[in-house]
Amino acid sequence: MDITPSAVPADITPAYYRQILGKLPTGVTAITGVNDDDEKLGLVVGTFQSLSLEPPLVMFCVDKSSSSWPKLRKLQKFTANILSDDQISLCRSLSRKGPQKFEGLPCSAGPLGTPHLDGAAAYIDCVVTAEVLVGDHYMVVGSVTNMDEGSGDALLFRAGKFGQYLPIEIPAPAEATAARSAS
Amino acid sequence: MTAPVLERRRIDSDTYRAVMRHLPTGVAAICSTDPVTGAQNGMIVGTFASLSMEPALVTFSVMHSSTSWPRISEAGTFSVSLLAEDQQQVCRALSAKGEDKLSAVDWSESGWGTPHLHGSLAWFDCRIEQQFTAGDHLVVIASVLDMTPAEGASAPLIFHGGRFGSFRETA
Numbered sequence: 494m495d496i497t498p499s500a501v502p503a504d505i506t507p508a509y510y511r512q513i514l515g516k517l518p519t520g521v522t523a524i525t526g527v528n529d530d531d532e533k534l535g536l537v538v539g540t541f542q543s544l545s546l547e548p549p550l551v552m553f554c555v556d557k558s559s560s561s562w563p564k565l566r567k568l569q570k571f572t573a574n575i576l577s578d579d580q581i582s583l584c585r586s587l588s589r590k591g592p593q594k595f596e597g598l599p600c601s602a603g604p605l606g607t608p609h610l611d612g613a614a615a616y617i618d619c620v621v622t623a624e625v626l627v628g629d630h631y632m633v634v635g636s637v638t639n640m641d642e643g644s645g646d647a648l649l650f651r652a653g654k655f656g657q658y659l660p661i662e663i664p665a666p667a668e669a670t671a672a673r674s675a676s
Numbered sequence: 677m678t679a680p681v682l683e684r685r686r687i688d689s690d691t692y693r694a695v696m697r698h699l700p701t702g703v704a705a706i707c708s709t710d711p712v713t714g715a716q717n718g719m720i721v722g723t724f725a726s727l728s729m730e731p732a733l734v735t736f737s738v739m740h741s742s743t744s745w746p747r748i749s750e751a752g753t754f755s756v757s758l759l760a761e762d763q764q765q766v767c768r769a770l771s772a773k774g775e776d777k778l779s780a781v782d783w784s785e786s787g788w789g790t791p792h793l794h795g796s797l798a799w800f801d802c803r804i805e806q807q808f809t810a811g812d813h814l815v816v817i818a819s820v821l822d823m824t825p826a827e828g829a830s831a832p833l834i835f836h837g838g839r840f841g842s843f844r845e846t847a
Contacts, residue, residue: 505732505820505823507729509823510726510729510732510820510823511729513800514734516758516797516798516832517724518700518832518834519701519702520699520700520701540726542737543696544723544737544810544813544815545810545812546689546693546812547689547811549687549692549811550810550811551696552737554725554726575698578846615698615699617696623810627728627735627806628728628729628730628732628733629729630727632815634810637692638687639687640691642694642698647699649700649834649843651832651843655846656844656845657843657844657846658834658837658842658843659834659841661764661839661840661841661842
């Protein structure tokens with residue numbers, strides 16, 4: 494299926510699109526797989542999303558020009574590793590172009606045989622159930638076969654910078670404060 | 677070659693929620709004005725995402741059972757207000773059930789006839805291109821008619837681990 498709208502009125506340049514969409518904070522997720530030659534494959538996306546609870550589905554979008562996705566697609570299964578905030582260098586390694594991106598990255602095989610990166614915040618094992626070309630990206634829908642919590646807190650990305658989740662302290666209502674100071 | 681036998685574990689909704697809590701998301705308000713009645717409709721999504729640069733497309737998903745989305749989508753054109761960290765009240769107001777949710781928040785009408793919520797980080801005016809069903813959700817694909825950043829820099833609202841928070845740049 495190819496969904497490409499016939500006409501788009503605005504003249505939004507890729508640079509402007511990047512600038513404004515850069516304001517949207519995202520998690521950082523490594524999509525990993527392993528082929529028959531035991532070569533580990535991986536790519537990093539900021540578009541991994543929950544999709545459906547019943548049946549359990551997830552989705553992500555990947556650039557049409559990605560060189561890793563065509564190789565991963567052939568396997569028809571992947572693990573989405575939600576990266577934690579101490580995995581910035583791992584994220585940089587996997588974002589590189591070319592082979593040997595996986596060199597030296599500690600991981601173990603998940604239930605589907607796909608790599609689970611040590612130290613990720615969560616692991617979602619999936620079988621590809623649908624793929625749609627939309628504009629200049631592929632939208633990939635995965636059917637979840639297994640999911641596990643990992644360790645660490647999630648890595649965030651926004652406006653070209655890595656970051657962490659910062660809890661907002663909700664001011665306690667006056668009554669609660671009074672009660673606490675009285676006790 | 678024999679296919680590996682997959683031990684497919686049934687994933688209940690508690691497991692799904694517990695694991696997906698680890699994924700932080702931005703928070704976006706999807707709003708439109710009913711072309712017939714002139715009333716505003718709005719809802720909150722945690723799944724707003726970039727999709728395509730050329731052409732400019734964005735996406736989000738909504739529960740199949742959503743009562744707000746059928747009303748919002750009636751207009752064909754809608755806005756996305758990307759919420760800032762101090763807009764938790766706006767998030768709550770639009771997450772509530774009921775009519776006329778936008779009466780509780782400040783907004784103004786854009787050139788596209790869509791409501792832009794005051795105090796947001798950026799606004800997108802969008803037109804629905806495609807919708808398809810995936811499990812218990814509907815995936816919406818929309819073309820971007822226009823996109824406007826707010827003046828000044830403020831921090832985004834982030835939903836993570838069942839709580840609201842913001843973004844702290846890694847030193």
